[in-house]
Amino acid sequence: MNTEWMIEALERMMLIRAHEETAAALQQAGRAPGSCTAIGGEASAVGVVWALGEDDEILTNHRSAGHLLARGADPNRLLAEIMGRQDGYCGGKSGPLHVSASELGVVLTSTIVGGELALATGVALSRRMAGREGVVACFFGDGAACQGRFHESVNLAAVWGLPVLYVCENNHWQAFVHRDETMLVDSIAARAPGYGIEGARVDGTDVIAVHEAARHAIARIAETGRPYLLETVTYRLRGHFEPDDMAYVDPQEHASWAARDPIDLLRNRLVGSGALDRATLDGIEARVARRISMAEAFASASPFPAPEALTTHVYA
Numbered sequence: 001m002n003t004e005w006m007i008e009a010l011e012r013m014m015l016i017r018a019h020e021e022t023a024a025a026l027q028q029a030g031r032a033p034g035s036c037t038a039i040g041g042e043a044s045a046v047g048v049v050w051a052l053g054e055d056d057e058i059l060t061n062h063r064s065a066g067h068l069l070a071r072g073a074d075p076n077r078l079l080a081e082i083m084g085r086q087d088g089y090c091g092g093k094s095g096p097l098h099v100s101a102s103e104l105g106v107v108l109t110s111t112i113v114g115g116e117l118a119l120a121t122g123v124a125l126s127r128r129m130a131g132r133e134g135v136v137a138c139f140f141g142d143g144a145a146c147q148g149r150f151h152e153s154v155n156l157a158a159v160w161g162l163p164v165l166y167v168c169e170n171n172h173w174q175a176f177v178h179r180d181e182t183m184l185v186d187s188i189a190a191r192a193p194g195y196g197i198e199g200a201r202v203d204g205t206d207v208i209a210v211h212e213a214a215r216h217a218i219a220r221i222a223e224t225g226r227p228y229l230l231e232t233v234t235y236r237l238r239g240h241f242e243p244d245d246m247a248y249v250d251p252q253e254h255a256s257w258a259a260r261d262p263i264d265l266l267r268n269r270l271v272g273s274g275a276l277d278r279a280t281l282d283g284i285e286a287r288v289a290r291r292i293s294m295a296e297a298f299a300s301a302s303p304f305p306a307p308e309a310l311t312t313h314v315y316a
């Protein structure tokens with residue numbers, strides 16, 4: 001990837017981080033309900049989402065902010081949604097856990113773990129029936145990959161030849177349970193041949209590696225007419241949910257992954273190679289901080305939805 005792409009990726013990853021830190025701070029201040037942050041997963045989000053075409057669609061899970069912001073979500077509207085305000089993506093009714101944004105091709109955020117898997121298979125089927133090209137990207141966690149729904153969804157998509165990019169963001173945690181307690185094997189991508197499809201495992205802290213792997217996967221979906229299973233290996237650097245004291249996390253394991261923070265890795269690489277100088281970096285940091293503080297002001301000024309809106313735009 002060229003330098004310009006890398007610098008833009010760095011800025012977007014920093015925007016995601018700043019958004020997530022603000023969401024957590026708002027929660028701590030009692031100004032927003034609890035949310036699940038994706039700190040540590042920024043390279044996976046940007047690397048994959050930036051490999052997608054404009055008409056491709058995304059289904060995601062309870063750690064969705066990175067996917068939404070990578071796709072170009074407006075930070076004002078995203079923060080407003082997280083604070084339950086009228087100007088949010090779903091009129092403040094989804095909160096942080098169920099955001100959908102059809103204008104960005106983000107079909108849904110499922111907080112039913114694994115719910116996105118079955119629905120992505122269905123969205124891909126409907127696209128094919130409508131004669132649409134492109135892929136559906138489905139983001140899920142290693143916990144979801146241990147569910148029965150994973151098997152049914154991937155198997156059916158393989159049998160029917162549906163263009164789904166299944167992206168398992170393996171962040172080592174399944175709420176408060178470490179993945180070592182639920183899997184005897186290291187790799188989720190290793191399951192791909194069992195479904196007759198291709199898969200790959202990539203360092204999810206390296207945005208360039210993730211992006212290249214995602215582009216390769218999308219090209220293979222087009223060539224083979226089959227889904228593809230991409231595993232991005234990351235670490236959840238914050239708790240499962242806000243607030244979370246993380247008392248169950250091994251501090252040494254956490255520290256070893258914190259030393260591989262995806263944003264630091266890219267920034268050090270760019271600064272180390274001379275592609276990014278201090279003044280440009282300061283400019284990026286200031287722009288990101290300004291953007292998020294504007295978003296916070298916008299979201300705080302947005303009203304809560306009116307009581308009469310309670311039954312509009314909802315099912316059941």
Ligand SMILES: Cc1ncc(C[n+]2csc(CCOP(=O)(O)OP(=O)(O)O)c2C)c(N)n1
Nearest residue numbers: 063111112113141142143144171173174175
């Ligand atoms: C069907 C279902 N079971 C349990 C839960 C409670 N829950 C929410 S997130 C989570 C852990 C999911 O782990 P993983 O899929 O690895 O995603 P991560 O949180 O690590 O990103 C659980 C068990 C839920 N939301 N839905």
